[in-house]
Amino acid sequence: MKTSTTPVDIQKAATSKIENTDFNNLAFGQVFTDHMMICDYKDGAWQTPKIQPYGPLEMDPSARVFHYGQAVFEGMKAFKDEEDQIWLFRPEDNFERINKSSERLAIPAFPKEFFFAGLEELLKLDKDWIKKGFGNSLYIRPFVIATEAGVSAAPAKEYKFMIICSPAQAYYSGEVRVKFSEEYSRAADGGVGFAKAAGNYAAQFYPTNLAKDEGFQQIIWTDANTHEYLEEAGTMNIFFRVGDKLITAPTSDRILDGVTRKSIIALAKEFNIDLEVRRVSVKEIVEAAKSGDLKEIFGSGTATVINPIVGFGHAGKKYDLPKLEDSYAGFFKDKLTKIQYNQAADKFNWRYQVK
Ligand SMILES: Cc1ncc(COP(=O)(O)O)c(C=O)c1O
Numbered sequence: 001m002k003t004s005t006t007p008v009d010i011q012k013a014a015t016s017k018i019e020n021t022d023f024n025n026l027a028f029g030q031v032f033t034d035h036m037m038i039c040d041y042k043d044g045a046w047q048t049p050k051i052q053p054y055g056p057l058e059m060d061p062s063a064r065v066f067h068y069g070q071a072v073f074e075g076m077k078a079f080k081d082e083e084d085q086i087w088l089f090r091p092e093d094n095f096e097r098i099n100k101s102s103e104r105l106a107i108p109a110f111p112k113e114f115f116f117a118g119l120e121e122l123l124k125l126d127k128d129w130i131k132k133g134f135g136n137s138l139y140i141r142p143f144v145i146a147t148e149a150g151v152s153a154a155p156a157k158e159y160k161f162m163i164i165c166s167p168a169q170a171y172y173s174g175e176v177r178v179k180f181s182e183e184y185s186r187a188a189d190g191g192v193g194f195a196k197a198a199g200n201y202a203a204q205f206y207p208t209n210l211a212k213d214e215g216f217q218q219i220i221w222t223d224a225n226t227h228e229y230l231e232e233a234g235t236m237n238i239f240f241r242v243g244d245k246l247i248t249a250p251t252s253d254r255i256l257d258g259v260t261r262k263s264i265i266a267l268a269k270e271f272n273i274d275l276e277v278r279r280v281s282v283k284e285i286v287e288a289a290k291s292g293d294l295k296e297i298f299g300s301g302t303a304t305v306i307n308p309i310v311g312f313g314h315a316g317k318k319y320d321l322p323k324l325e326d327s328y329a330g331f332f333k334d335k336l337t338k339i340q341y342n343q344a345a346d347k348f349n350w351r352y353q354v355k
Helices: 064-068 091-104 112-125 198-213 259-270 282-291 328-340
Strands: 035-042 050-053 071-073 076-080 086-089 137-146 159-168 176-180 218-222 229-233 237-242 245-248 275-277 294-301 305-314 317-320 351-354
Touching: 035 112, 050 112, 064 137, 071 091, 071 198, 086 112, 086 328, 091 112, 091 137, 091 259, 112 137, 112 159, 112 351, 198 218, 229 237, 229 282, 237 259, 237 282, 245 259, 259 275, 259 294, 259 305, 259 328, 282 294, 282 305, 282 317, 294 328, 305 328
Parallel strands: 176 218, 176 305, 245 275
Antiparallel strands: 035 050, 035 159, 071 137, 076 086, 076 137, 086 351, 137 159, 218 229, 237 245, 237 294, 294 305, 305 317
């Protein structure tokens, strides 16, 4: 799985943009590093991975991705510890998930050796873009797009697998209030909800804009059939704390199997926190909010790690959550980030060193 066994064609950037980058004022996902990884699929095979200077692509306007959305992506992060060592967090899970997403979109699987060889070479070249210090990281965006020209509605025979990277600071999105969806749906049984398919995200923009007009930042999607069960947020899985019990919905073909979510579940077991993985009904959460038993709601995902939610809306009513000193959100964020930054023992073997 190391680069020595897999050739990567490297073309270095003539100059670096790093001196002109203000690392203290980074808007999420706006600035990209000097290089990108790119690998073409043609004639039935993935070709040699390449690393080249970050820059625009030239594509035929009829390429399938523009018309039929045959595209999937991933989100992961690299961290630098105090000794300048570079770490990834559970990268094999992201690798497996992108191929799971690809399979559902009829995109050929990407070889594991190419993924790790390309990613590691890219990170080594752009290592100065990964800043030390808690909260700093490099957001990594692998993605696959169908590039074959022609507007016939069929899977392409040509693709590009790419990785681009963007330096990130600690993510703070302000106070987040969520709306429990009563009308729109994100995913349906037998659909693509479990995949990181580009179209899943586009389809959320309009309902999320409507929710924003009502004073909510995000939507918690409910099951498409009844809207009675809470599933996940736009880019986060979701946890509810009722009393001292944590509850989160089981993954399914409608819900993304989040790496952060499953890490929280493992940590909850380790620290004997009562956690149930089961369907979570809107009714029980509204009742718990009314009785005062609802202590926390938080989202989990790579970009934010843990995102506490301050209130929710449902059926025209708004509910506020208490501000806790000893929140589970804070507890899990501390445990997870210490593992990510190599500041705590890695009992589960989640860290992966890039060297
Ligand atoms: C729909 C959705 N749910 C959940 C998550 C959280 O997953 P992870 O923890 O692997 O980042 C993401 C982000 O990747 C997402 O897009």
